[in-house]
Amino acid sequence: MDRDAIRAAARLLEAGKLVGMPTETVYGLAADAGNPAAVAAIFAAKGRPSNHPVIVHVARDADLSRWAAEVPPEAQKLIAAFWPGPLTLILKRAPQVPAAVTGGQDSVGLRCPAHPVAQALLKEFRQGQGGLAAPSANRFGRVSPTTAQHVIDEFGAPGAGPVAAVLDGGPCDVGIESTIVDLTRLDTLGPALLRPGRISADQIEQLLGTSLALPDQAAPRVSGSLDAHYAPKTPVSLVAAAQVQRVIDALHAKGRRVALMRCESDAHDYAHALYASLRALDREGADLILVEQPPQEPAWQGVNDRLRRAAFDSAGVLDRLLA
């Protein structure tokens, strides 16, 4: 780990600059969560609507009362079991949290990342007492980055564009974004799953001893829950395993170029490689990225969610290419 680079990045963040930060899920585009102008710069760089809330990342054992009005027992249980780790909790916000962070809502998303570089940065930044607002370091709607080079591909070289520095923590272990659980409506709805991820709904339900509600109309805005999200530029089509060869043959008969993503690994390995694979296939110049549909099993929930969103805007493309 490059201590000098981490110290330099912390000073840049304290000065209101943006830094690419590795986490165990995906790379984040970090800014001082206590500095509304710095948070606004994230939205400008991403091209993201400013009413979308961003997750605040905190150091291990951080004082959460700076961010959350209360930490209910359900949150304490989840924190004890899964932090640091790929789990984001939505809690009622403390009054001093900038509206730029919450998207003007009365809740805040908190996450304590496990990646050693992220933890070292959070300890160095404001002596471990600050918070780093960090959405995934991609342009709005695009595939999340899982390497430092992906961040540079999105925003340009450090210092030359909106990002002052990118810390290289290697390829992200998990590969898909954190699981998000909403604990702001425990009285009425109970805990709700806003975004599936590596920490499964099963694991959370077992720990809390209750089932998770699904996001409903009243759920807070989650850009990760927009239908079209995480999408490459090339259209994406999901096809059942048994149909893959037939579809490829039919596309080839029409002279179409197909990039194929097979499903040959377990869910964790697949998630780890998913975004890098989509980025690589996107560079092939194919007419279509054909994705072999993974199993519809709980372990695959996070992956299937991201694939469905990647394919959402491409509905009908396969039929047109075969017509």
Ligand code: TXA
């Ligand atoms: O794994 C992750 O969560 C990564 C890494 C960098 O930590 N971050 C990430 O951030 O995926 P982002 O902004 O791309 O997605 C975070 C999601 C968004 O959909 C946002 O709307 C939601 O979390 N979110 C943040 N704060 C929220 C809040 N107060 N209420 C509801 N949703 C919230």
Ligand code: MG
């Ligand atoms: Mg994102």
